[in-house]
Amino acid sequence: MSGGAEETAAAWSADAALLQGSVPGEGLLERALEMDAEYLMQTYGRAPVLLTHGRGALVWDSDGREYLDFLCGISVTNLGHCHPRVVAAIAHQAGRLGHVSNLYHTLPQIVLAAELSRVAFPGRVFFCNSGSEANEAAIKLARKAAWRRAQTEGGEPAVEIVYFHHSFHGRTLGSLAATRGYQEGFGPMVPGFREAPWDDVASAEELIGPRTAGVIVEPVQGEGGVRVASAEFLAALRRLCDRHGACLIFDEVQCGLGRVGRPFAYQHFGVGPDVMTMGKALGGGLPMGGILVAEPWSGALRRFDHGTTFGGNPIVAMAGLTALRVLVEERLAERAAVLGEAFRQDLRAATASMGFVRDVRGLGLMTGLELDPRGPSGQDVVGLCRERGLLINCTAGTVIRVMPPLCVTEEEVARGSSVLVGALHTLREARAAG
Numbered sequence: 001m002s003g004g005a006e007e008t009a010a011a012w013s014a015d016a017a018l019l020q021g022s023v024p025g026e027g028l029l030e031r032a033l034e035m036d037a038e039y040l041m042q043t044y045g046r047a048p049v050l051l052t053h054g055r056g057a058l059v060w061d062s063d064g065r066e067y068l069d070f071l072c073g074i075s076v077t078n079l080g081h082c083h084p085r086v087v088a089a090i091a092h093q094a095g096r097l098g099h100v101s102n103l104y105h106t107l108p109q110i111v112l113a114a115e116l117s118r119v120a121f122p123g124r125v126f127f128c129n130s131g132s133e134a135n136e137a138a139i140k141l142a143r144k145a146a147w148r149r150a151q152t153e154g155g156e157p158a159v160e161i162v163y164f165h166h167s168f169h170g171r172t173l174g175s176l177a178a179t180r181g182y183q184e185g186f187g188p189m190v191p192g193f194r195e196a197p198w199d200d201v202a203s204a205e206e207l208i209g210p211r212t213a214g215v216i217v218e219p220v221q222g223e224g225g226v227r228v229a230s231a232e233f234l235a236a237l238r239r240l241c242d243r244h245g246a247c248l249i250f251d252e253v254q255c256g257l258g259r260v261g262r263p264f265a266y267q268h269f270g271v272g273p274d275v276m277t278m279g280k281a282l283g284g285g286l287p288m289g290g291i292l293v294a295e296p297w298s299g300a301l302r303r304f305d306h307g308t309t310f311g312g313n314p315i316v317a318m319a320g321l322t323a324l325r326v327l328v329e330e331r332l333a334e335r336a337a338v339l340g341e342a343f344r345q346d347l348r349a350a351t352a353s354m355g356f357v358r359d360v361r362g363l364g365l366m367t368g369l370e371l372d373p374r375g376p377s378g379q380d381v382v383g384l385c386r387e388r389g390l391l392i393n394c395t396a397g398t399v400i401r402v403m404p405p406l407c408v409t410e411e412e413v414a415r416g417s418s419v420l421v422g423a424l425h426t427l428r429e430a431r432a433a434g
């Protein structure tokens, strides 16, 4: 620690005051931005807003301004902010047992695994801490399964992992190898990954073969621009994986847990995976990832093959378990299906004549509005919406992504929709005038 004991004590007391919102001589936001620039790595393009608290679909900033949060921390706070049952579960578990590692059994993760298995498909769960880690685990599982098969049947193990255009599977080196758009400067990539065109059965038939250990796909792509896979495409992947003994991995990190109108997205398509990866909303707002693995695939990873210190930690698992119960008991996925469809219909009607909205698409409460690149920029739309009290973002360069919490009220949806449509009108008029 640099500086003397007195200097350190003074700095700590200033930090304590800052956390209470008190800054002598300047605004809280300005001070926070200064400290952010000095002490945090600058890897994010953050909006100049300091969010301090939230409730349901609403969040407030340090100046007391209210926002409709229609991004949900990128599909994390699916029950809204500070759901009272989740808050109570976290507080209760934090006061009982916080962490002991996976060298011991703890009840919350066992029960959460059982409930996930009931809500999705029968299988076994491995818990980790993020979506990227869930995909790492799935990729490792696919390769280990192929290796085990080669051990018993002879021959070279299949090692290839097939992924698709526009996919986002994470930023760790393994998951990044299946995420083409974010690889620049990080090479060499983990070998053995092959990219195939999105939603194209013929190309998948060409690429998936005896050398394929696994195929990883988002049933609804999120970062790639809210693209919904066709049922035919997913069924073809299922057929090809079965034919070649490859592991079919559905990445439901963003589209899972009620977001797209079913507890899990694959339930729309009548096609099930061998491994489903989860993250984001899984921990009820706390960091958690996991894979649900159908039999016989779960036997591929055996004792000491894979592990992590925090995975399924009692506090996070308790939060996740409570969030899953709320999702099921309050039928929030069904609600998302109805509200989302109505939202997209209204948005289509309101933007049809604007001339620069190419498409309004999505499933449940995951909506993408694709802008013509010749129209207003996605960042301008996001910025103006934020000024007017609506938090959304732009992904894949031109797609405005809207993901309200599943508990959002109809009135809040109407309000969010009117801010978005109003912002599009304003920007269109500004362009016409300029």
Ligand SMILES: Cc1ncc(COP(=O)(O)O)c(C=O)c1O
Pocket (backbone or CB within 6 Å): 074, 130, 131, 132, 133, 135, 168, 169, 170, 171, 218, 222, 223, 251, 252, 253, 254, 255, 279, 280
């Ligand atoms: C579909 C999908 N998979 C994986 C990830 C990576 O998750 P995390 O950021 O928790 O590592 C994301 C994150 O946006 C995602 O959308």
